[in-house]
Amino acid sequence: MLLRIFIVLLCLACTSCGRKQRTLFQFPEKVKVKISKLSLPSVRGLQVILSKNGAHLTWHPIDLTLIEKNAKFQLSFEGYHVYRSARGYFVPKKPITKKPIKKTCFVDTSSVVQRKKYAYLVRGVFSCDQTIVQGPASQLVGYKK
Numbered sequence: 001m002l003l004r005i006f007i008v009l010l011c012l013a014c015t016s017c018g019r020k021q022r023t024l025f026q027f028p029e030k031v032k033v034k035i036s037k038l039s040l041p042s043v044r045g046l047q048v049i050l051s052k053n054g055a056h057l058t059w060h061p062i063d064l065t066l067i068e069k070n071a072k073f074q075l076s077f078e079g080y081h082v083y084r085s086a087r088g089y090f091v092p093k094k095p096i097t098k099k100p101i102k103k104t105c106f107v108d109t110s111s112v113v114q115r116k117k118y119a120y121l122v123r124g125v126f127s128c129d130q131t132i133v134q135g136p137a138s139q140l141v142g143y144k145k
Contacts (some may be wrong), residue, residue, distance in 0.1 A: 009126040028064040035075075035128055040135035043080065043122040050129040050142050054109040055118065057082060059138060061104050064123045081134065082106050087118045089135065118142060 046059035064077055079100025082090045096108065108120070119142030124135035 026110060035133050037134070037136050037144050040075075040133070041124065042125055042136040043138035045140045046120065046122055046138045048120055048143050050143050054107050055120070055143065057106045057108065057120055057122070059122050062135075074130050075126045075133075076133070078127050080104070080106075081123050081125055082108075083121045083123070083137075084108060085140070085142075086116045087122075091121065091140070095123075 041062045043059050043062060045058075045064045045144045047058050049056045049058075049078055059080075060078065062083070079102045081095035082097045083094075085092045096110075097106070106122075108118075119140050122142050126133045126135060
């Protein structure tokens, strides 16, 4: 009998009957940090050299000391994304690198197959509180095959 009464009271305590549940514990809200792309360092010195193996891209590494000077939030450098544009040098939305690359060079071998105008740009990839943030784009460098 006492067990049945306890179960009924437990069910009544757990259900809300359409009312808003009260929170028993107060957790601090997670603060979202807004990061401006302009506060992140950009890739400089992008060069494209065409060869029979493909388009060889090289660029200067991002100065990581510029990231450490920004004390508002904790950023970590993940790598670089490379973008290729074939239509009139418009900035593409998706990178041709699926994951950020750590090197400061990249070889686009798919450019050998197609004979079009291509332009490339590189962006630094950073993470802040498990959120991926892309830095500003490098200059758009192109070639005509």
